[in-house]
Amino acid sequence: MMKQGIILLVILLLLLRSNVMAEKIVFAIVEDFPPYQYVEKGQATGIDVDVLREACKQLGLDSEFRVLPWKRILKNAKEGRVTAIPSLLYKEERTTFLYFGTEPTHINTDSIMARKGSSIKVSKLDDLKNKVVGVIRGYSYGPAFDSYQGLKKEICDDHSVLIRILNKGRIDMAVASEMPFRFNCKKLGLQDRFETVYVISQHPTYTGFSKKALGKRGEAMAEKFSKMLRQLKANGFFQKTETKYLR
Structure with missing residues (x-):
């Protein structure tokens, strides 16, 4: 009788443990996309990482951030080896293997920057004529800007070079x-x-959620995260995180 009681107790404890263990969401991120996702001192960090980690915490989920090359990220999501991909542009072809939520993780904004106090005013691309404008090699800023013919472009290898020459006044x-x-x-x-x-x-x-990894639950999971993102924006967590990386 005592033996049966011990067995029942062990079974009960195992059941309780399985219920307590949280589901893990494995996010696949790239190594160098600051301030959203990047690696520092061997650890995944960035706005996306902080926000999604907090979203998981609030939803009672565990989180893991796996750093992979971009092509492998897409392949792993198709195969269900990772659960989700943050910071994705919505594309119709991606809906074949991903569920997309309704709330953006963030908004990518391509802008024209000038030195403070320069008195430069731009209301249309034609205002850039005869100005020297710095761009980063290999980047696209949309068809309207990329195809515009009235620009004098100074091509830079990265953001740090671009910022330094703008600060020194070598470009407008x-x-x-x-x-x-x-x-x-x-x-x-x-x-x-x-x-x-x-x-x-x-x-x-x-954030796109893998259909292969989550099955039909993926659609509900995507919407859960959308709701939580809205909450994190409303309560100031999102803005506080952005400030941490930008100020």
């Missing part, structure tokens, strides 16, 4: 994705030197 303006630009300004101690004078384009990005 710089075109960049605004958040990475501001993140690199902070690293260089130049975070208060520049201002946005024109917004070229804005694109919302989302």
Whole structure:
């Protein structure tokens, strides 16, 4: 009788343990996309990492951030080896293997930046004629800007070079994705030197959840995260996290 009681107790404890163990969401991120996701001192960090880790905590989920090359991220999501991909542009072809939530993780903004006090005003691309504008090699800023013929472009290898020559006055303006630009300004101690004078384009990005990994639960999971993202924006956590990386 006692033996049966012990067996029942062990079974009960195992059942309780399985109920207590939280589901883990494995996010696949890239190594170098600051300030959203990057690796520092061997650890995944960035705005996406902090926000999604907090979202998981609030939802009673465990989180893991796995750093992978971009092509492997997509492949692993298709195969169900990872649960989710943050900071994705919505594309119809991606809906074949991912569920997208309704709330953006963040908005990518491509802007024209100038030195504060320069008196530069831009209301349309034609205002850039005869100005020297810095761009980053290999980047696209949308078809309207990329195909515009009236520009004198100074091509830079990375954000740090772009920011330095703008600060020294060697170019009139710089075109960049605004958040990475501001993140690199902070690293260089130049975070208060520049201002946005024109917004070229804005694109919302989302967290996509693997259909293979989650099955039919994925759609509900995507919406749970959307709801939590809205809460984190409403209660100030999102804005506080952005400030941490940009100021």
